[in-house]
Amino acid sequence: MSGKGCLIALVMLVLVAVLCSISSGFLGALGGGNTGLLHSIGLDPILPTIKLPAEMVVPLGHVGSFEVGLTNTMIETIIVDILLVALAAAATAKIRAGSKEAWVPRGLQNLFEIIIEALYGLAESVLGKRARQVFWLGATIFLFVLFANWLELFPGVDSVGIFEHPREPGVAHSRSNNGSGPLLVLPEIKNEAKPEAQPVEGGTHEVAEQEYEGWELIPFVRAAATDLNVTLALAIISVVMTQVYGFRAQGIQYLGKFMATRRLGQGNAMGLIDLIVGALEGISEFAKIISFTFRLFGNIFAGQVLLFVMAAFLIPFLVFGTLIFYGLEVFVGLIQAIVFMMLTFVFIAMATAGHGGEEHGHSEAH
């Protein structure tokens, strides 16, 4: 890279850093300190609501008692999908066109070839020759989780949205007394409308649902992995595909892992232990789903809350304070994507190799 290009990149980096810092602090901050930088210039960061379920952004109606519509995590999922499809199309354009230029990869194609090669190396180290067969699954999970996690860190995600009355009591609300205007609340008006735990009768809105005092922000886009539905879906896909590959590799013998009756059939009393171990294997498949689900969810949800809180408590003192935690979240997002992919590979490797066959060979050797 030339010196000029390097300088431009550096300036861009600093701009992005400042932007991230400002947006996370100004738009997505918690009602923390009444002292410090922002307070002294008459602005006070406020709290984004920390909620477990994804918020409905585009309600489409009801099916039974379920509210149907687009939630903010679904919107992020769609954005990630579009992004991945577009990048894949752009990266492989020259290959699909049959152009000779594709033989010497450049730019985006080169970048993706590096990524795919690195992932394939990891897959091969776990799965050996079978990597070719199951690589698509892990790599897709990796790219999806990575993009979904990193999208959370873009300014505007989690901090731009609809301002409305909260639907439930007891959660932390912003302290603005009107639904319009910026999310920065001037100190003079911030104490007028305190959030109250008691429901307010009727209300000014004709919504059937009960509404409460105060205001909260429903972000348009929220990190996909902070929704249990997303991580549970990925976990189920991963574990079900593990069973599928287990059956493909071992046939009906794969069931022997869960119902180990071979030694019991031989009249060996130790076979009873095999039965219990088989039952435990079955339970561990469900435990895999749970830990897959909550590992990704917990890390990303906790990261999100960490960014909210740190933005609130550090911003009044130090504008660049949150940047450290941005770095941490970039790292966590990458590690979680790698872990999800690697565990999928490891479980598939365990299911396809099958210790039944080894044990058989072992006993024959006796």
Place this chain on the structure above:
Amino acid sequence: MQIDALTMRQLAAGLAIGLGAIGPGIGIGLLANGALQAIGRNPEAAGQIQVNMILGIAFAEAIAIYALVVALLLKFVA
């Protein structure tokens, strides 16, 4: 401050994740300790060791995640 159900629930949520993080914290420390010693003795194997270390940490971390689930259940659901 009066001690009511809400207070106790918040205390329980804090204790659940706080105590639940001790074990995995020690475990992850031991894992990193072992992996770094292994890398120090055999730097060529660093790549393989790192991958296995991250996998081990993921399993240790799962215990903390269970504690987190309990804490979240106490905070938001119960």
